[in-house]
Amino acid sequence: MQLGLHLSSLNSLPYCCPLHLHFLWSAHAHTDQGGRREGDQHWELEMVKKAERGGAAVVARPAVSRNKLEKVNKGAWTAEEDQKLVDYVRVHGDRKWRALPTKAGLNRCGKSCRLRWLNYLRPGIKRGNISEQEEDMIIRLHNLIGNRWSLIAGRLPGRTDNEIKNYWNSHLSKKPLTISDLNDKLNGKSESTGGDGGSRSDAETETISDDILPVGDQTERSEGQPQAFKDSQQQAEPWIGEEASGEITLDIDELFNFPAFDFDLGRDHSGSCGEQDAVTVTTCQDLWASLMQTSCDGDSFDHYQLQQGFSDLDELGRLMDDPDYVVCPP
DNA sequence: AAAGGATGCAACCGCATTTAC
DNA sequence: GGTAAATGCGGTTGCATCCTT
Structure with a gap:
């Protein structure tokens, strides 16, 4: 089985990140199944x-x-x-x-x-300004999945895809924010002095790419995880493990509390996400790392579809606990 | 104060996907 | 399984309001 992730077109990214990953999602996102009925x-x-x-x-x-x-x-x-x-x-x-x-x-x-x-x-529509937490979520999710507004909206109760799309286009797309900036902001540091939207230097790009590297490449600097970001996750304990050995501790429940996607494992999606430049995330930890880059507060849904072998959460959880488990090609 | 530009956002449009028959 | 209808999605448009000069 393969956990296929796609590199999207880098040109379309609001900030340059060389490893911008698209999940292979199923078309029926939970926004349709649940979000529109809640409230x-x-x-x-x-x-x-x-x-x-x-x-x-x-x-x-x-x-x-x-x-x-x-x-x-x-x-x-x-x-x-x-x-x-x-x-x-x-x-x-x-x-x-x-x-x-x-x-x-x-x-x-x-x-x-x-x-x-x-x-x-419809009931449950939240009017008013986008909060900082919501903005944070939008940025992180957009970084992960691109212009999948309905999926992003599904992570933000009460917000519509149209609203988020508008907000992105009018507020965020012009911001020269990097993930580092975001983490700094959440960590209480002063805002980046990176300019007013001008072009980004290579060095800066390098920094961004570091920020979204799979956690296996980050373990040695795990103390750099922003405390505020950790705090923002409410039940985010444990964070990615920080044992001296460098082993990664995964918390399966946290993964399953990540609501924005149906994990549609192994099945290609011939939509616009682009089939080219597919990369394989060979371990579940890589997947986990990607998720953690966008994980935020703890509202949860329980609509997931695990297909092609992961018939239940327990099984996936068991596999996720095995750091050596390699997800094989289909 | 007025004119023109910029911005925000609701609504529209066309295409893709799903569902029903 | 094929087809038409229904639904969903993302890009774009156009207008009201705000801001700048």
């Missing part, structure tokens, strides 16, 4: 809050003028439309989007309804 019990509260904020009218904008002659409304949603959509979905559920507008009395296309629901109206 239903908070519906009433959310609606009250929404009403207090003035509802959708707060952000309502005039519809795009060029659509005035079209039958289907486009552009900003009105409070009335929002209410119709909310009322309908509360009764009939958030499926069958194509038929929904007619049944709900909305002059919108189903796609528009779905988007409005998912990005704005």
Whole structure:
């Protein structure tokens, strides 16, 4: 069995990291399975809050003028439309989007309804500024998986892929942040003086690549792990082992608390992540190391799919405990 | 104070993938 | 297994607001 990871195109990275790894994820990310259903019990509260904020009218904008002659409304949603959509979905559920507008009395296309629901109206949507912890998470996850906004959103309860995408494009993509910067920030050090977005030196690039090396290459400098980052992980004990022997201690539960991915082992994904330049992570520890680079606070989901031999968590856990276990090609 | 540019973000679009028949 | 419909996703657009000059 092979744990295949792909090198993505380095050109697309917001900061240069030579070992930018893509997991081979299954297409049905947990965001669809769980995230969009959580928080239903908070519906009433959310609606009250929404009403207090003035509802959708707060952000309502005039519809795009060029659509005035079209039958289907486009552009900003009105409070009335929002209410119709909310009322309908509360009764009939958030499926069958194509038929929904007619049944709900909305002059919108189903796609528009779905988007409005998912990005704005559904229960549990968190409005307001992205916190530092959330930003940290976004940066780390983006570093690991690239523009997989829905997967990143799945790690940030209440945030939508659209919101994260917007936040990245408007705030983070222009930041010359390195992982070192991030760790320094979390560690309470002053911000990097690395300039205002200018080009990065080779030496700096070198530093970044060090930061994401598999842990096997990092054990000798494990004391460099930022304490604040460790603290931020709530149940992050143990951190990657720091025994004098250099052996790596893995905590399986922590891996399984890493919620953003379905571990789809051994099966290629022919999507846009790129099949070229595949690299093999030969030990589970390498996988673990990659995960730890992005692990953050302890909210957890329990939706994982372990396929092709890892039929249960115990088995994978046993394998993970074996530092010599080599994941073989399929 | 006004004009123009920059920014933020909701919404749209097209394509890919999944599901239903 | 094949096909159409439904759904999901990421890139892009366009407008309101903020900021700068």
